[in-house]
Amino acid sequence: MSRRVVVTGLGGLCATGADVSEFWANAKKGVCGISRRTLTAGEEFSITLPVAPIDGFEARLESLGREMSRADRFTQLAVAAADEAIADAGVDFAGGLGARTAAIIGTGIGGQTTFDTAYLAMLKHGKKPHPLSILKIIPNAPASHLSIRYGLKGPAFAISSACASGAHSIGVAADLIRHGSADAALAGASEALLTYGAMETWKAMHIMSDELCRPFSKNRKGLVIGEGAGVLVLEEYESAKKRGAKIYAEIAGFGMNADGKDMINPSADGAADAMKAALSTVGAADAAAVYINAHGTGTLLNDPTETKAIRAAFGADADKLIVSSTKSMHGHLLGAAGAIEAIATLKAMEGGVVPPTINYDEGDPACDLDYCPNEARARRIDLALSNSFAFGGLNAVLAFKKV
Amino acid sequence: MSDIDKGLLEIIKGHAIGLTGEPTRETPIADLGIDSFSIVEIIYEVEEKLGVEVPFNANENPLGNMKTVGDLIDAVKKLAGKE
Numbered sequence: 001m002s003r004r005v006v007v008t009g010l011g012g013l014c015a016t017g018a019d020v021s022e023f024w025a026n027a028k029k030g031v032c033g034i035s036r037r038t039l040t041a042g043e044e045f046s047i048t049l050p051v052a053p054i055d056g057f058e059a060r061l062e063s064l065g066r067e068m069s070r071a072d073r074f075t076q077l078a079v080a081a082a083d084e085a086i087a088d089a090g091v092d093f094a095g096g097l098g099a100r101t102a103a104i105i106g107t108g109i110g111g112q113t114t115f116d117t118a119y120l121a122m123l124k125h126g127k128k129p130h131p132l133s134i135l136k137i138i139p140n141a142p143a144s145h146l147s148i149r150y151g152l153k154g155p156a157f158a159i160s161s162a163c164a165s166g167a168h169s170i171g172v173a174a175d176l177i178r179h180g181s182a183d184a185a186l187a188g189a190s191e192a193l194l195t196y197g198a199m200e201t202w203k204a205m206h207i208m209s210d211e212l213c214r215p216f217s218k219n220r221k222g223l224v225i226g227e228g229a230g231v232l233v234l235e236e237y238e239s240a241k242k243r244g245a246k247i248y249a250e251i252a253g254f255g256m257n258a259d260g261k262d263m264i265n266p267s268a269d270g271a272a273d274a275m276k277a278a279l280s281t282v283g284a285a286d287a288a289a290v291y292i293n294a295h296g297t298g299t300l301l302n303d304p305t306e307t308k309a310i311r312a313a314f315g316a317d318a319d320k321l322i323v324s325s326t327k328s329m330h331g332h333l334l335g336a337a338g339a340i341e342a343i344a345t346l347k348a349m350e351g352g353v354v355p356p357t358i359n360y361d362e363g364d365p366a367c368d369l370d371y372c373p374n375e376a377r378a379r380r381i382d383l384a385l386s387n388s389f390a391f392g393g394l395n396a397v398l399a400f401k402k403v
Numbered sequence: 404m405s406d407i408d409k410g411l412l413e414i415i416k417g418h419a420i421g422l423t424g425e426p427t428r429e430t431p432i433a434d435l436g437i438d439s440f441s442i443v444e445i446i447y448e449v450e451e452k453l454g455v456e457v458p459f460n461a462n463e464n465p466l467g468n469m470k471t472v473g474d475l476i477d478a479v480k481k482l483a484g485k486e
Binding site (some may be wrong): 128 | 443447
């Protein structure tokens with residue numbers, strides 16, 4: 001069985017938007033969600049660094065229902081995103097669809113806030129952790145909560161592939177529908193790692209920017225970590241069409257592979273092969289109407305490697321297409337990056353506007369594509385790729401095509 | 404009602420999302436709107452707030468066939484050695 005899969009609903013939140021509509025309005029304006037914050041644990045531990053946090057989310061918690069008071073922040077964010085996506089799709093899971101709907105929600109780490117709280121209580125205060133700690137920490141908590149919340153009884157699990165978790169989740173969910181294991185899916189990812197413990201751990205790698213995130217720019221200083229979630233409603237094309245659903249795009253291609261080389265250093269060959277695999281099922285497209293939402297982390301290594309990979313995958317067409325990294329605005333959502341960036345990609349296609357790579361100052365000869373620097377650009381987009389390349393050499397590329 | 408009874412009642416009330424009005428010893432547990440995991444959460448809070456250890460294994464159904472809030476208070480007190 002090989003069926004077509006389309007996106008019919010979007011929900012997401014991050015530093016630059018409490019919902020998709022605010023996120024997209026800010027993306028078009030090039031609003032930066034990065035600011036310097038101090039994160040604490042107890043009274044004696046603190047770290048100050050640039051991050052891209054979601055402010056004011058706590059005020060929304062009560063409206064998410066009692067069960068969310070028993071969930072970690074990463075699950076709360078995923079549920080907020082899923083509620084929005086389901087409302088946007090106008091899909092009804094009653095009448096049999098729920099039994100055939102998957103919930104594939106990835107995360108890079110899981111319940112970090114709960115981890116930190118439990119270990120601080122145990123190791124510093126000699127106290128017991130909260131009895132629900134494990135249920136809050138487990139990476140499948142969002143998938144499980146969503147299956148319970150909406151009565152979804154299809155395949156449900158979490159995919160964890162570091163910074164490719166979101167793209168893997170959407171791609172695998174699409175494959176489940178394509179091959180008949182489900183008729184619809186909630187697919188996406190969530191990450192909430194802005195805790196003292198997690199940030200000290202990330203800082204120890206020495207790849208974090210001490211100021212802004214400047215993807216593809218000569219003066220890039222590294223990545224800035226953000227938090228958030230993105231969830232897509234995926235449906236089998238014929239049934240979506242039959243119910244008159246709004247269709248954002250078709251998931252026309254999905255390429256995933258592993259570099260098989262190195263835990264840190266990315267491989268241009270692996271990334272190029274993943275893009276080629278995603279493109280292999282999409283058919284012809286006018287290169288001038290192709291947009292790539294880049295992985296574009298703003299690290300020394302990623303940006304020239306990704307540039308090289310795009311050139312390898314597209315050949316001479318690489319100079320006609322347009323690329324941007326929205327991480328410059330919302331930061332690196334790690335496991336959720338591929339999910340929020342898929343939303344940026346789909347909104348770009350819908351509105352014919354490429355979101356900019358902001359904070360771009362000076363060109364780098366090793367990064368020589370059109371990165372849509374600093375200002376959004378009107379552009380017809382027929383085909384769009386969303387690239388995700390994870391630590392550990394795991395690559396996932398989604399190809400969206402207009403229906 | 405003893406101070407410990409009052410403290411326990413207050414903790415139970417915090418979890419009784421289905422209850423309208425004040426819980427008493429006679430209030431049926433079924434009216435509290437709590438689920439199986441609420442008992443574990445209540446016991447955790449008892450340990451935190453009252454500074455006691457409540458040894459129990461959820462597999463052994465240690466709280467037995469309780470019907471009222473009074474039954475629950477007595478069971479927790481017994482487990483905590485505050486009977």
